[in-house]
Amino acid sequence: MIKSMTGYGKAIAETPQKKITIEIKSLNSKQLDLNTKLPWLYKEKEPEIRNIISQKLDRGKIDLSIYFDILEDEGIPIINKTIVRNYYNQLREIGSELNLNIDDQILSVIMKLPDALKTEKPELPESEWEIVKSQLLESINALDIYRIEEGKSIEADLRKRIGGILESLKVIETFEPGRIERVREKLLSILKENNGTENLDKNRFEQELIFYLEKYDINEEKVRLLKHCEYFNETIDSPSPNGKVLSFITQEIGREINTIGSKANDASIQKLVVMMKDELEKIKEQTNNIL
Numbered sequence: 001m002i003k004s005m006t007g008y009g010k011a012i013a014e015t016p017q018k019k020i021t022i023e024i025k026s027l028n029s030k031q032l033d034l035n036t037k038l039p040w041l042y043k044e045k046e047p048e049i050r051n052i053i054s055q056k057l058d059r060g061k062i063d064l065s066i067y068f069d070i071l072e073d074e075g076i077p078i079i080n081k082t083i084v085r086n087y088y089n090q091l092r093e094i095g096s097e098l099n100l101n102i103d104d105q106i107l108s109v110i111m112k113l114p115d116a117l118k119t120e121k122p123e124l125p126e127s128e129w130e131i132v133k134s135q136l137l138e139s140i141n142a143l144d145i146y147r148i149e150e151g152k153s154i155e156a157d158l159r160k161r162i163g164g165i166l167e168s169l170k171v172i173e174t175f176e177p178g179r180i181e182r183v184r185e186k187l188l189s190i191l192k193e194n195n196g197t198e199n200l201d202k203n204r205f206e207q208e209l210i211f212y213l214e215k216y217d218i219n220e221e222k223v224r225l226l227k228h229c230e231y232f233n234e235t236i237d238s239p240s241p242n243g244k245v246l247s248f249i250t251q252e253i254g255r256e257i258n259t260i261g262s263k264a265n266d267a268s269i270q271k272l273v274v275m276m277k278d279e280l281e282k283i284k285e286q287t288n289n290i291l
Contacts, residue, residue, distance in 0.1 A: 001148070001151065001237075001238070001239055002152070002154050002155040002242075002290055003144075003148055003151040003290065003291040004146075004147045004150035004154055004289055004290065004291065005026060005028040005147070005243070005289050005290065005291050006027055006028065006146075006147070006150055006289060007025070007026045007060075007143040007144070007146040007147040007150070008023075008024070008025050008026075008142075008146050009023070009024045009138075009139040009140060009141070009142030009143030009144075009145075009146065010023050010024075010139055011136070011138040011139040011142065012135070013131045013134070013135040015127075015128050018068040018069065019069045020067075020131070021065075021066070021067055021068065021069075022064075022132070022135050022136055022138075022139045023064070023066075023139065024053075024063070024064050024143050025063045025143075026060040026061065026062050026063075026143060027060060027061040028060060028288055029061040030059070032054055032057065032058070032060065033060070033061045033062065034050060034053055034054070034062045035061075035062065035063050035064070036049065036064045036066075037063075037064065037065045037066070037067075038064075038066050039066060041122070041124050042129075042132065044124065045124070048133075052136060052140070053140065056137075056140045056144070057143070057144075058291055059291065060291070066132070066136075077117040077118065078117065079111075079116065079117060080115055080116055080117065080118050083116055084110055084111070087110045087113055087116065088106070088110060091106055147291065151290070154289065154290060155236055157282075157286060158283060159233065159236070161279045161280075161282055161286075162279075162283070165225075165253070165276045165279050166226070166229050168272040168273075168275050168276045168279075169222060169225060169226060169229075169276075171272055172260070172264075172269055172272055175268050175272075179265070179266045179269065180213060182266065183212070183213060183216065183265065184209055187209060187212070215263070216263050216264070216265050217263070218260050218263050221256045221259045221260045221263070222256075222260070224252075224256050225257065225260070228249055228256060229253065231249055232249045232250070232253070235249060242290070243287060243288075243289075243290035246287045246290060250283055250284055250287055253280060253283075254280055257273060257276045257277060257280060258277075261273035261274075261277075
C-alpha cells in the first residue's frame with residue numbers, strides 16, 4: 001500500500017478554561033524531522049509528544065503546532081507590594097533630591113514597571129494533558145488518512161508510468177528482427193564501398209557478424225527490465241512502507257533503459273528509450289514523496 005509523505009491533520013479539544021487546537025503537517029524527507037511549536041504550559045510534555053509522533057509516523061518533515069484560546073481566566077494578577085513600595089520610596093527620594101513634586105498619580109507609572117504585577121503560572125492538570133494527548137492521536141490519525149488518500153493517486157500514476165515502460169518494451173521486441181538485419185546490411189554496404197564483395201567469404205562474414213552483434217545484444221537487458229518492472233508493481237502492493245525500496249528499483253530500471261539505449265544502434269528503439277526515460281523521470285518524482 002502506497003502512502004504519501006505529504007499530509008495534514010487537525011483536532012480541537014475543549015476544557016472549561018481553554019479551546020485547544022492541534023495541527024500537524026508533513027512533507028517529504030529522508031528521515032523523521034520533527035519541529036514543534038508548543039505553549040509553555042505543555043513544554044514539559046515535549047519528550048512524550050515527540051515519542052508519540054515518532055512511533056506513529058515513520059519519516060517525513062513534521063511540523064506540530066499546539067495553541068489555545070482562553071475561555072475563562074485561570075489566574076488573577078497579584079500586586080507585588082514589596083516591589084511597588086521600593087519603587088515608590090526610590091522615586092520620592094529622587095523627587096526630593098531634584099525638588100520635584102511626587103504625587104499619588106505616580107502609582108499608575110509604578111504599576112507599569114517590571115515585576116510590579118505577578119501572575120502565578122498554573123501547572124498542567126493531568127486531566128487536561130489526557131485530553132490533549134487524545135486529540136494529538138486524533139490529529140495524527142487524520143494526517144495518516146490524508147497520506148493514504150494521496151497515496152492512492154500516486155499509486156495509480158506509478159502503475160500508469162510503469163505500464164508505459166512495459167508497453168515500450170513490447171514495441172522494442174517487434175523492432176529486434178529488423179534491427180539485426182539493418183546492422184547486417186550496413187556492414188555489407190561498408191564492405192562494398194571499401195573492398196567490394198566479390199572475394200567475400202560468406203561464412204567468415206557471418207561469424208564476424210555474430211561476434212559484432214553480441215556487442216549490441218539487448219536480450220539480457222530486456223529480461224532484467226521486465227523483472228524490475230514486475231518487482232516494482234509487487235512492491236507497490238506491499239503492506240509495509242516501501243518508498244526507499246521503490247527508489248532503489250527505479251535506479252535499476254534506469255540502468256537497464258540506459259544500457260538498451262547505448263546498445264540499440266537503432267533510431268526507432270532510441271525513440272522508445274527516450275519515451276521510457278521520460279516515464280522514469282516522472283516515477284522518480286513520485287517515489288521521492290512515498291513513505
